[in-house]
Amino acid sequence: MEAGTEQAPGLTTTKAPFIENARSRGDLFITQPYDQYSEENHQSWRNLYARMGERWEKYANHRFLEGLDSLGLNGERVPRLSEVNQFLAPLTGFKAKPVSGYVPAYLFFDCLGRREFPTTITIRDVATPDYLPEPDIFHDIGGHVPMHTDPAFAETLVRFGKVASGAVERLVDLEDSDELRERVASNMRAMARFFWFTIEFGLMRDQDSGTEDDLRVYGSGLLSSHGEIQHSVESEAVQRYPFQLEWVVNQGFRIDRYQPLLFIVESFEHLFDEVNRLEEWMEEGRLDHVAPGEPTISAEEIEISLAAAREDD
Numbered sequence: 221m222e223a224g225t226e227q228a229p230g231l232t233t234t235k236a237p238f239i240e241n242a243r244s245r246g247d248l249f250i251t252q253p254y255d256q257y258s259e260e261n262h263q264s265w266r267n268l269y270a271r272m273g274e275r276w277e278k279y280a281n282h283r284f285l286e287g288l289d290s291l292g293l294n295g296e297r298v299p300r301l302s303e304v305n306q307f308l309a310p311l312t313g314f315k316a317k318p319v320s321g322y323v324p325a326y327l328f329f330d331c332l333g334r335r336e337f338p339t340t341i342t343i344r345d346v347a348t349p350d351y352l353p354e355p356d357i358f359h360d361i362g363g364h365v366p367m368h369t370d371p372a373f374a375e376t377l378v379r380f381g382k383v384a385s386g387a388v389e390r391l392v393d394l395e396d397s398d399e400l401r402e403r404v405a406s407n408m409r410a411m412a413r414f415f416w417f418t419i420e421f422g423l424m425r426d427q428d429s430g431t432e433d434d435l436r437v438y439g440s441g442l443l444s445s446h447g448e449i450q451h452s453v454e455s456e457a458v459q460r461y462p463f464q465l466e467w468v469v470n471q472g473f474r475i476d477r478y479q480p481l482l483f484i485v486e487s488f489e490h491l492f493d494e495v496n497r498l499e500e501w502m503e504e505g506r507l508d509h510v511a512p513g514e515p516t517i518s519a520e521e522i523e524i525s526l527a528a529a530r531e532d533d
């Protein structure tokens with residue numbers, strides 16, 4: 221092979237040597253090795269971005285559309301996180317922070333509280349644009365980060381991160397016991413459910429639309445899915461209800477199918493108020509025994525969270 225014609229090794233989801241090496245070293249927070257994206261990776265971004273454009277116009281909350289503009293995202297190449305951050309940080313202080321994979325829940329929430337968004341840098345295979353269980357850079361940068369340009373949304377996310385990490389910190393001084401672990405798991409389940417039904421899959425009334433047909437998407441799982449964004453707003457197979465905290469924190473969910481149940485908030489101010497209620501409930505111990513079920517919080521996850529919260533304490 222001639223010099224200068226070497227193929228980049230690629231940063232394809234589950235097939236990236238750079239990521240495997242980082243993980244085997246135990247490095248969670250990494251840099252984005254931009255030169256390693258292959259042409260196929262850029263093509264994957266191009267395809268995903270191109271087909272979302274029309275759906276975003278039709279279904280996305282207008283704050284998201286404004287966010288796409290103000291980040292200067294484009295559909296040509298996988299974005300550089302450093303460039304995204306140059307636009308993002310002056311707006312709300314948020315930064316996309318590259319990670320090598322799954323971030324344990326407590327650490328994830330703690331990052332949000334510090335205005336850092338753990339961001340996957342790999343991208344799905346060009347041949348499978350529709351479904352993958354892992355997040356990728358299209359989900360994280362194309363689905364989440366444009367929302368972080370909005371001050372009201374950003375404040376809500378920071379507040380949520382502090383409440384969710386605070387839920388573990390509240391419990392760490394209790395006597396070490398199975399009861400402690402059950403309560404930690406229950407709080408983490410409640411926080412994961414809240415996050416899921418708002419930040420990932422939330423619907424919102426769009427007050428500015430001036431029509432009755434004013435449902436818009438603000439959840440990033442929907443914003444990064446070509447099929448589900450339309451399904452979430454239009455399908456009769458989806459139950460849509462006004463947001464109810466007591467329901468949300470007790471409601472399990474599956475990550476491997478379109479969501480059959482979604483919750484609607486009125487505005488970002490409404491969402492912020494619900495985070496405040498979540499905090500009250502957490503402090504009163506009302507999240508210590510939420511309904512069992514999905515998501516499962518593993519024993520390892522509980523230990524990581526307890527250890528990290530004790531360190532922060």
Ligand SMILES: [Fe+2]
Pocket residue numbers: 355359364420440441
């Ligand atoms: Fe996400």
